[in-house]
Amino acid sequence: MAYRVMIVDDSPSMRAFVRRVIDLSGFQVDTCLNAGNGAQGLALLAQQAVDIILTDINMPEMNGEEFLQRLEEHDRYRAIPVVVISTDATENRMQRMMQLGAKGYISKPFSPEALRRELERVLGVSNG
Amino acid sequence: MADTAVAESLAAAAADVLETMFFSTVIGEAAVSATAPADAVAARLQFSGARSGAFALRLTAGAAQVIAANFLAEETDEPSQAQVQEVVCELANMMCGSVLSRLDRGGHFELGQPAMADAAEVGGPAAVSRAFDIGDGEIAVFLSVDAQS
Helix, strand or coil, X not given: CXXXXXXXCCCXXXXXXXXXXXXHHCCCEEEEEEECCHHHHHHHHCCCCCCEEEECCCCCCCCHHHHHHHHHHCCCCCCXXXXXXXXXXXXHHHHHHHHCCCCEEEECCCCHHHXXXXXXXXXXXXXX | CCHHHHHHHHHHHXXXXXXXXXXXXXXXXXXXXXXCCCCCEEEEEEEEECCCEEEEEEECHHHHHHHHHHHHCCCCCCCCHHHHHHHHHHHHHHHHHHHHHHHCCCCCEEECCCEEECHHXXXXXXXXXXXXXXXXXXXXEEEEECXXX
């Protein structure tokens, strides 16, 4: 099965890198939407459905925390699994993002295999 | 916080980030030069939280070009100066987060926005530093923690 993915990060280079790592991992992507912050992500979601969202935390205009809060408030978006990608590997940050509604968390640096495992875990995909 | 623990975390974070995200291998350690090479580029960011301070890195031009090309997967054209700067800032962001997470997994921190800096002005005597040879050039990293942290 191929998935509709949204990558939310203010760095175009980082968005392109994440997409490349997803492809390298073998995770099947149907369509990939790109947003530069949470507000752009919400605007895209109003036009097009996605199966999973990968988001950075530190972004201008609407950061990852507010983005998660806005998704949780919205009936249509609450069920979309969100994986946070961050340089912060502390337990405090992971718990904070999970409390806000994230279903997965992966800290940089990460391998293609680690990213795929996390995406499949939050999507409930069996790879056995 | 002991300087040796910081230096070891700097080395581990640098090697891990460079190899996993930038497809560059640390060949060995290098001496941290007191003066920046003429063509060096640098980036710096502030952090706050359980500890506050600053992280900086300084790369030779060759190292910056190769790292940017690896990260962007550029196979034909050389990355533009703007792309190199964006990737160098991303590298600083990742290394800083990785170092701070290694130093205190149960702590908390906030990273500032990384920005390009004058290569001649990064570091300083208060910073713990390490330098690495990645074959195509050198990377020096500097971590300064405020005294009250």
